[in-house]
Amino acid sequence: EADIYQTPRYLVIGTGKKITLECSQTMGHDKMYWYQQDPGMELHLIHYSYGVNSTEKGDLSSESTVSRIRTEHFPLTLESARPSHTSQYLCASSDSRSINSPLHFGNGTRLTVT
Amino acid sequence: DQQVKQNSPSLSVQEGRISILNCDYTNSMFDYFLWYKKYPAEGPTFLISISSIKDKNEDGRFTVFLNKSAKHLSLHIVPSQPGDSAVYFCAAIFRTGGFKTIFGAGTRLFVKA
Numbered sequence A: 001e002a003d004i005y006q007t008p009r010y011l012v013i014g015t016g017k018k019i020t021l022e023c024s025q026t027m028g029h030d031k032m033y034w035y036q037q038d039p040g041m042e043l044h045l046i047h048y049s050y051g052v053n054s055t056e057k058g059d060l061s062s063e064s065t066v067s068r069i070r071t072e073h074f075p076l077t078l079e080s081a082r083p084s085h086t087s088q089y090l091c092a093s094s095d096s097r098s099i100n101s102p103l104h105f106g107n108g109t110r111l112t113v114t
Numbered sequence B: 001d002q003q004v005k006q007n008s009p010s011l012s013v014q015e016g017r018i019s020i021l022n023c024d025y026t027n028s029m030f031d032y033f034l035w036y037k038k039y040p041a042e043g044p045t046f047l048i049s050i051s052s053i054k055d056k057n058e059d060g061r062f063t064v065f066l067n068k069s070a071k072h073l074s075l076h077i078v079p080s081q082p083g084d085s086a087v088y089f090c091a092a093i094f095r096t097g098g099f100k101t102i103f104g105a106g107t108r109l110f111v112k113a
Helices: none
Strands: A004-007 A010-013 A019-025 A031-037 A043-051 A054-057 A076-078 A087-094 A109-113 B010-014 B019-025 B032-038 B045-051 B056-059 B062-067 B072-077 B086-093 B101-103 B107-112
Touching (some): A010 A019, A019 A031, A019 A087, A019 A109, A043 B101, B019 B086, B032 B062
Parallel strands (some): A010 A109, B010 B107
Antiparallel strands (some): A031 A087, B032 B086, B062 B072, B086 B101, B086 B107
């Protein structure tokens, strides 16, 4: 049973549309992350947050933005979707009490921009 | 610049035999190494981890070995079961990197019945 929820699971949208990918967790974790993954490739960190009102860009440059107004919610927004944004987006959270806490992932959103 | 490399995209093993998944890394500052397992249409789930000060960690059928001098770690699954068929990601954390997790590209394991 997932403790971190992503919606939608699949999204097909036209170029130029604004989209928001939702991510919520019920574990009270301070740390949350967005990873982007293409088939057969590494998961690349695009955004992370260590708490409310804290957001940072990850190692992979992304045109998306994130917000962290509530501990449990970490949405990702693309203002103007392009075909190059087609990918799988994985949200994750971790417990900040231990430096080696594993990541808890949602089931991902597979985005296709036509 | 891949810091965590999984050079085998796929591996096929007979049920009951040992599966060995390999991972190489380039950054000697990594503090922890983890393995995640991913089924289709699901997110990765944590499987097992090892601290950089250890050379082995075991959890049931899963054992991770770390060879720091070679910058190499491996995941052994014994005995392999068809339900183990999934993509396995090697990952690493280093505190000077803000405790971010760096992932390899994954190895798809097929366990044949």
